[in-house]
Amino acid sequence: MSNNFDVVIIGGGHNALIASCYLAKAGLSVAILEKNDSLGGATVSQKVFPEYEARLSRYSYLVSLLPDKIVSDLGLKFETIERSVSSFTPENFEDKSLGLLITRGLVGQTKSDFKAITNSDSELQAWEAFYADVQRLADVIAPTMLSKLPTRSELKARVNHKIWDEIIEEPLGKVLEARFDNDLVRGIVLTDGLIGTFSDATDLVANICFLYHLIGNGTGDWKVPRGGMGALVAELVELSQSLGVKFVLNSEVTNIENSSGIFTTKNKSESFTSKYLLANLAPGKLANIMGTKPPKTLDGSQVKVNMLLTKLPRLKCGTDPKLAFAGTFHFDERYSDFTRAFKEAAAGKIPSRIPAEMYCHTLSDLSILGEDLIEKGYQTLTLFGIHTPASLFEADNKASKAIILERLLAQLNEYLLDPIESCLAKNSDGSLCIEIKSPLDLDEEIGLPRGNIFHKDLSMPFREDNDMPSWGVETQIPNLFLCGAGAIRGGGVSGIPGHNAAAAVLEAQGK
Numbered sequence: 001m002s003n004n005f006d007v008v009i010i011g012g013g014h015n016a017l018i019a020s021c022y023l024a025k026a027g028l029s030v031a032i033l034e035k036n037d038s039l040g041g042a043t044v045s046q047k048v049f050p051e052y053e054a055r056l057s058r059y060s061y062l063v064s065l066l067p068d069k070i071v072s073d074l075g076l077k078f079e080t081i082e083r084s085v086s087s088f089t090p091e092n093f094e095d096k097s098l099g100l101l102i103t104r105g106l107v108g109q110t111k112s113d114f115k116a117i118t119n120s121d122s123e124l125q126a127w128e129a130f131y132a133d134v135q136r137l138a139d140v141i142a143p144t145m146l147s148k149l150p151t152r153s154e155l156k157a158r159v160n161h162k163i164w165d166e167i168i169e170e171p172l173g174k175v176l177e178a179r180f181d182n183d184l185v186r187g188i189v190l191t192d193g194l195i196g197t198f199s200d201a202t203d204l205v206a207n208i209c210f211l212y213h214l215i216g217n218g219t220g221d222w223k224v225p226r227g228g229m230g231a232l233v234a235e236l237v238e239l240s241q242s243l244g245v246k247f248v249l250n251s252e253v254t255n256i257e258n259s260s261g262i263f264t265t266k267n268k269s270e271s272f273t274s275k276y277l278l279a280n281l282a283p284g285k286l287a288n289i290m291g292t293k294p295p296k297t298l299d300g301s302q303v304k305v306n307m308l309l310t311k312l313p314r315l316k317c318g319t320d321p322k323l324a325f326a327g328t329f330h331f332d333e334r335y336s337d338f339t340r341a342f343k344e345a346a347a348g349k350i351p352s353r354i355p356a357e358m359y360c361h362t363l364s365d366l367s368i369l370g371e372d373l374i375e376k377g378y379q380t381l382t383l384f385g386i387h388t389p390a391s392l393f394e395a396d397n398k399a400s401k402a403i404i405l406e407r408l409l410a411q412l413n414e415y416l417l418d419p420i421e422s423c424l425a426k427n428s429d430g431s432l433c434i435e436i437k438s439p440l441d442l443d444e445e446i447g448l449p450r451g452n453i454f455h456k457d458l459s460m461p462f463r464e465d466n467d468m469p470s471w472g473v474e475t476q477i478p479n480l481f482l483c484g485a486g487a488i489r490g491g492g493v494s495g496i497p498g499h500n501a502a503a504a505v506l507e508a509q510g511k
């Protein structure tokens, strides 16, 4: 069979699959070369505990940034489920345990919880006012994500509100300190700026991370993928297969040549030629293959813990676990916790308290469990621990993971009546159904440079006024485009760079 294609894509993450669908629909021949034995990259569901029929979203878990337009353009049957609870945060005081439940629309218990935790009505009002202003950014920016990059001035003029300066120009910490008084409330807001970003609140990289967390589809709602992340991949694989896309698995690309406008892309045993080359792998990994300088990229700084439970733990504050775990469950994510943890980690120490958040997929969607587990009431939990950069794992990955896991569970247990260990399912050898992934594991398994979940540092979703018009996917080399999280407006499960890379190829083709 000929190994000559119109487009070769290196890496088989969801963005590669989305690009391949758009390109193949336009009549181009496409091959995807993936180093692993399956497709999906960071967007997969796997049977993490082989003895149990539970398909967990092993890496990414919630969806917000995937534009509805991509789903409808491609006719995907993929669905996401809204969560009625946005978040829950337990807090222990000397004499009592309380919780802050934040529901969509800020109804029901939210008002009284804000009052009990903050001793005032003003924090809830500040919360409402802040997020109403942030909505102005989402309204303007979200509709531009599948077009060429707008300029900074264009967007600023369209937003035409002080929130532009607060989120785009000034450090996030400054606005949070000005708008909120309470340490816990400030911390809950800041979380969106620090997930996957090793920074404190004074660096603009936190603003960019925050922005991407709040603008998805114009609402910033984070939804549960029905069937887990693997359901998205399965839909895309089926579609691209039906369109004739060739998948080459176990195919780690190690060499790229470009001569007379033709790319030759090689794995260990085969060569593929193409006029266009799309890089779904991280820009730093592409640079390693091409022998060029990798872009400056922060270390990945999170741990991901996957768990299978026989039941949800009860909470000291008395909130029903089915409510508390229905949204994002934050613990030790006070503003001061983030500041301290960042300082400690930057000094080379495992944070004394690791800011963390969790989410329970099965409260929204049981379809990831086998019938037997559903009947027995099993649940899944995923934990994302922040400010644990790759450098902390270098000396001994296994030992650091063990210390961090123990610390996280001890912290969590401070808020629980039932210790989490007593709720975890067990394997037949007696071990608990829990796994932890470090940034170094993510590099090894799915090629995220030092575990950076966004492939490289995120960029603002616009170009400077004097920059050339672009899709945000172009590289120094003509006809070589980024089609992964490392593109401008990449990062997250969005398909946006996949769509935009396909658009750049079709534009270059004059289509």
Ligand SMILES: Cc1cc2nc3c(=O)[nH]c(=O)nc-3n(C[C@H](O)[C@H](O)[C@H](O)COP(=O)(O)OP(=O)(O)OC[C@H]3O[C@@H](n4cnc5c(N)ncnc54)[C@H](O)[C@@H]3O)c2cc1C
Binding pocket: 010, 011, 012, 013, 014, 015, 016, 033, 034, 035, 036, 039, 040, 041, 042, 043, 058, 059, 060, 061, 062, 063, 064, 065, 251, 252, 253, 254, 280, 281, 282, 285, 304, 442, 445, 446, 447, 448, 453, 454, 455, 483, 484, 485, 486, 491, 492, 493, 494
């Ligand atoms: C633990 C974790 C949790 C996350 N949580 C969320 C979340 O809840 N919501 C969200 O929106 N985002 C989340 N993210 C981020 C999101 O998953 C990624 O940004 C996104 O999936 C990237 O998709 P991609 O298609 O661009 O690339 P990837 O999914 O990274 O795929 C790149 C592919 O390239 C392959 N590859 C690498 N090198 C080579 C090579 N030399 N040759 C061939 N193939 C190669 C890799 O094996 C991989 O399959 C999370 C990420 C992680 C790691």
